[in-house]
Amino acid sequence: MAKAPVNVTVTGAAGQIGYALLFRIASGQLLGADTPVKLRLLEIPQAVKAAEGTAMELDDCAFPLLAGVDIFDDARQAFDGVNVALLVGARPRTKGMERGDLLEANGGIFGPQGEAINAGAADDVRVLVVGNPANTNALIAQAHAPDVPAERFTAMTRLDHNRALSQLAGKLDATVNDVKKLTIWGNHSATQYPDIFHAEVRGENAAKAVGDEAWLRDTFIPTVAKRGAAIIEARGASSAASAANAAIDHVHDWVNGTPEGDWTSAAIPSDGSYGVPEGIISSFPVVSRNGSWEIVQGLEVNEFSRERIDASVRELQEEREAVRGLGLIK
């Protein structure tokens, strides 16, 4: 029997990530070639017309798996019955805006969207927050959805993971397929920590294969952590196709499972593992089993890594305190 369509809501659908994302979802790359999807696009009223244009193009692709496209400017309607929620639309930082202003402006988006998910989402809803500051926006949405299991709220560090795979493979003259067990820890920000101490390249420990702490400290880590800014500098706009690709990877693996013998990175609510305070939405080494993320346990964290994980987690705690101070979470 044919599978029932899965409802996928994408916010910020008329933005640049939206444009790179929607066609890939509709073609089956998010959930698999046997799963029809219904797209539910959420935009602000001024951008609804642009979303309608994208919907026309989706029609014109005649995707066999696309079971419908609906466009909304109301979050309650957009998240009604949602199975997969991709929260891409966010308020970017503009000139003169302090971090508190940015968190407050995004609280005005992610709080109501969390409430709408709480009110109408399907029981199996999975939420991926892409819009920045992604980890803390996810925390705000989660706080407004008390009836949804907390672990269904995640934030995207898969782009950072993919960036790290490419940088490490390039250094060792390998391909990304040769690299396993790499980890992004912490926040999707410049404090994130890409960790190669447990990574393997062609079965050999990556840190040993690199054998160059200065490269790790002064080149690899800053290149990965500041890649978003480098893309903005080069393109004049933030990463879009690679961000959409990472969102596809994240949800695909969450639903279908990660391959045996490897792991990936995702920002998920901490259960206290690795000294990360419970509840913080932090990036960890994760596998997906039976449709749920699990933190890879038992990794030894050396002093070099500890310092960097702690710094990024501290930033997440500060963001949590800031949104608490603004009354956006309890």
Ligand SMILES: NC(=O)c1ccc[n+]([C@@H]2O[C@H](COP(=O)([O-])OP(=O)(O)OC[C@H]3O[C@@H](n4cnc5c(N)ncnc54)[C@H](O)[C@@H]3O)[C@@H](O)[C@H]2O)c1
């Ligand atoms: N986590 C990551 O790795 C990562 C990577 C790249 C970009 N990002 C972030 O993703 C976000 C989107 O990037 P983009 O390049 O697509 O931006 P964009 O400005 O091109 O598009 C954002 C869209 O969101 C819409 N929007 C704003 N408020 C909304 C709301 N309340 N409801 C629904 N839609 C709303 C806007 O109208 C716009 O169309 C940004 O916050 C960006 O910083 C995250």
Ligand SMILES: O=C(O)C[C@H](O)C(=O)O
């Ligand atoms: O949008 C940004 O600020 C950068 C983005 O998060 C990225 O990592 O490419």
